[in-house]
Amino acid sequence: KNQVEQSPQSLIILEGKNCTLQCNYTVSPFSNLRWYKQDTGRGPVSLTIMTFSENTKSNGRYTATLDADTKQSSLHITASQLSDSASYICVVSSTNAGKSTFGDGTTLTVKP
Amino acid sequence: DTGVSQDPRHKITKRGQNVTFRCDPISEHNRLYWYRQTLGQGPEFLTYFQNEAQLEKSRLLSDRFSAERPKGSFSTLEIQRTEQGDSAMYLCASSQQDRGSYNSPLHFGNGTRLTVT
Numbered sequence: 001k002n003q004v005e006q007s008p009q010s011l012i013i014l015e016g017k018n019c020t021l022q023c024n025y026t027v028s029p030f031s032n033l034r035w036y037k038q039d040t041g042r043g044p045v046s047l048t049i050m051t052f053s054e055n056t057k058s059n060g061r062y063t064a065t066l067d068a069d070t071k072q073s074s075l076h077i078t079a080s081q082l083s084d085s086a087s088y089i090c091v092v093s094s095t096n097a098g099k100s101t102f103g104d105g106t107t108l109t110v111k112p
Numbered sequence: 113d114t115g116v117s118q119d120p121r122h123k124i125t126k127r128g129q130n131v132t133f134r135c136d137p138i139s140e141h142n143r144l145y146w147y148r149q150t151l152g153q154g155p156e157f158l159t160y161f162q163n164e165a166q167l168e169k170s171r172l173l174s175d176r177f178s179a180e181r182p183k184g185s186f187s188t189l190e191i192q193r194t195e196q197g198d199s200a201m202y203l204c205a206s207s208q209q210d211r212g213s214y215n216s217p218l219h220f221g222n223g224t225r226l227t228v229t
Contacts, residue, residue: 004154032215043116043203043220044155051215089154091218098168099145100218102154 002027004092004103012109017080021106023073023090031093035064035075038087038105047075047088080110114138116221118204124227125194132190133224137206144187145218146179147203155203161187162209194228201225 036044147155
């Protein structure tokens with residue numbers, strides 16, 4: 001069964017600090033992995049996509065990594081801002097499924 | 113605004129009533145998805161359309177739920193005889209998925225929050 005597990009479930013950090021969110025998956029055959037950011041009361045918005053051949057990709061202060069062998073991904077946030085407070089959802093797509101598999105997200109709270 | 117729009121944003125209904133939600137996807141997108149999300153959980157897949165064809169429906173979806181996408185444009189999700197357990201955020205997403213390509217992102221609307229009292 002395709003599954004996506006994220007850790008930690010929630011995280012509180014001080015503004016300006018860095019943090020790393022984890023995603024483990026069992027989706028197969030693998031197509032791509034996306035990280036989405038979901039602000040409270042809004043729909044998720046795509047931050048970055050990782051395909052099989054990519055190990056690292058950056059989008060501003062967000063850096064995603066992918067280890068396709070161990071089926072793990074991480075999202076690193078540098079110099080956090082109050083606006084980074086949100087849920088970060090890992091989504092993995094398969095080449096033989098019309099839909100993607102969602103993790104339950106990590107809720108990040110950035111405090112001043 | 114050319115994003116995905118959902119209507120209404122909020123719906124409060126009494127148990128046993130029927131409700132219908134509408135989703136207008138990004139106009140050139142051929143795929144449309146419905147998800148349900150409860151607090152602290154990720155979106156849970158309900159169903160999706162390729163143009164006007166409903167290609168998959170979650171086994172979690174009871175017979176009280178039905179979705180349509182006439183003419184491959186907007187979509188409606190109807191819940192009949194609502195129950196308190198139906199209370200959730202209902203998210204719609206669209207994407208342009210070409211044959212053999214799986215990398216298109218999902219573009220989400222801001223959801224319809226349903227409260228069943």
